[in-house]
Amino acid sequence: MTSPCAQHSPEERKQLKEIILPILDDLQRVGMELCRSQSEAEELVAETLVRACENFGSLRAHSKAKQWLMGILTNVFISKYRTKQTRREVVYDEYSDEEQKFSLFDELSQPFFWWGNPEREVMNKFLDDDLKRAMNSLPEESRAIVVMCDVEGCSYEEIASVLTIPIGTVRSRLSRASSELQKHLYDHAVDMGWVAQRREDRERKAVNEQG
Amino acid sequence: MSKDKARDIDCQEALKLVAAYVDKQAEGDDTEALEKHLDSCRHCFDRVEFEKLFKNRLRALKVDVSSMNLSPKVRQILEDL
Numbered sequence: 210m211t212s213p214c215a216q217h218s219p220e221e222r223k224q225l226k227e228i229i230l231p232i233l234d235d236l237q238r239v240g241m242e243l244c245r246s247q248s249e250a251e252e253l254v255a256e257t258l259v260r261a262c263e264n265f266g267s268l269r270a271h272s273k274a275k276q277w278l279m280g281i282l283t284n285v286f287i288s289k290y291r292t293k294q295t296r297r298e299v300v301y302d303e304y305s306d307e308e309q310k311f312s313l314f315d316e317l318s319q320p321f322f323w324w325g326n327p328e329r330e331v332m333n334k335f336l337d338d339d340l341k342r343a344m345n346s347l348p349e350e351s352r353a354i355v356v357m358c359d360v361e362g363c364s365y366e367e368i369a370s371v372l373t374i375p376i377g378t379v380r381s382r383l384s385r386a387s388s389e390l391q392k393h394l395y396d397h398a399v400d401m402g403w404v405a406q407r408r409e410d411r412e413r414k415a416v417n418e419q420g
Numbered sequence: 421m422s423k424d425k426a427r428d429i430d431c432q433e434a435l436k437l438v439a440a441y442v443d444k445q446a447e448g449d450d451t452e453a454l455e456k457h458l459d460s461c462r463h464c465f466d467r468v469e470f471e472k473l474f475k476n477r478l479r480a481l482k483v484d485v486s487s488m489n490l491s492p493k494v495r496q497i498l499e500d501l
Contacts, residue, residue: 212500226501233494234485241483251491258497314470320463328470332477340477358443359478365445384439391474 213262225265228274229258235275236282242356243286245345256289257282280371283357287349310384311392317404331398343393351386358383423459426452434464442471 214222236257240250260281268277317328344352357363357371358379365383369376398404426449429437437454440446446454458465490498 213497214500222501226498229498229501233490237485237488237490238483241485241488242481247488251493255491255493255497258494262497262501313474314467318463318466318470320466326466326470328466329473332470332473335477337477337481341481344478344481355478359475360481362479365440365443380440383443387439 213259217262217265221265224271225262228268228271229261229278232275232278236278239279239282239356239361240286242360243283243352244290249290253282253286253289256285260285276367276371280373283353283371287353290349310388311395312388313391313395316395331403334398334401334403335394339394339397343390343397346393347386347389350382351389354379354382355386355390423452423456426456429453429457431457431461431464434458434461435467438464438468438471442468442475 214225217225233254236254237250240253240257241247244250244253257278261278264281268274313332314328317331319325319327344355347355353372354368357368358365363371365376365379368379372379374382395404434454434457437446437450441451441454454468458468
């Protein structure tokens with residue numbers, strides 16, 4: 210198999226290496242955070258480097274190398290690992306405020322209790338593994354944005370730049386992804402018996418008992 | 421801008437500002453306006469504290485790769501360069 214670097218001159222190959230080496234740890238780390246296993250992450254990073262070699266000409270300024278490589282990584286992740294089930298999640302752009310967003314806080318908080326914060330108690334019960342599993346069940350686009358914003362701490366501007374989308378789209382995708390993540394965590398809390406029922410069911414039951 | 425001079429907002433508007441505030445990505449005087457609201461609204465204060473807790477949990481999922489070796493494929497690509 211021809212090496213992806215074969216097309217490049219020795220000088221270009223040197224430049225590519227100089228660009229990639231300082232960012233390799235970041236690529237591995239984000240790869241691990243995006244993927245469900247180390248082998249998947251290794252495949253992702255390898256594919257990213259191959260694409261970087263093939264598309265080296267598209268990198269305008271070497272100062273933007275990190276952003277460029279991260280962009281390739283996330284794009285490969287989103288397109289390559291998109292499962293059949295999530296293929297329907299094609300367009301995320303408009304997410305109206307009126308749409309019901311799922312909120313763990315709204316579901317769990319008891320505003321009239323002054324001796325505890327049930328929402329915080331439930332959050333403290335989750336293991337890191339529970340959170341990682343919930344993240345792994347998100348569609349790839351949602352997972353990518355949660356990883357970048359919440360795990361990696363990137364600014365909205367950085368995310369917009371890496372994914373080449375407007376900042377407004379970053380906000381709306383984050384909102385949706387967070388909602389999906391919280392719903393998964395809530396379902397886990399119900400499965401574990403930490404929460405009896407959905408709030409609307411509890412409230413409906415209370416109304417029925419009064420009537 | 422000091423909090424006192426910030427605009428007054430209600431819970432509905434505060435809710436819209438929480439996400440960006442917790443991400444430290446709030447715009448304009450939204451930070452001051454929200455903080456002013458949180459000074460006197462227990463429910464919104466609890467919501468922000470919860471969202472901060474949630475974010476801290478996600479941040480803790482950051483992976484340490486310092487002891488991770490490069491895969492053979494990656495090593496091969498780098499050797500070819």
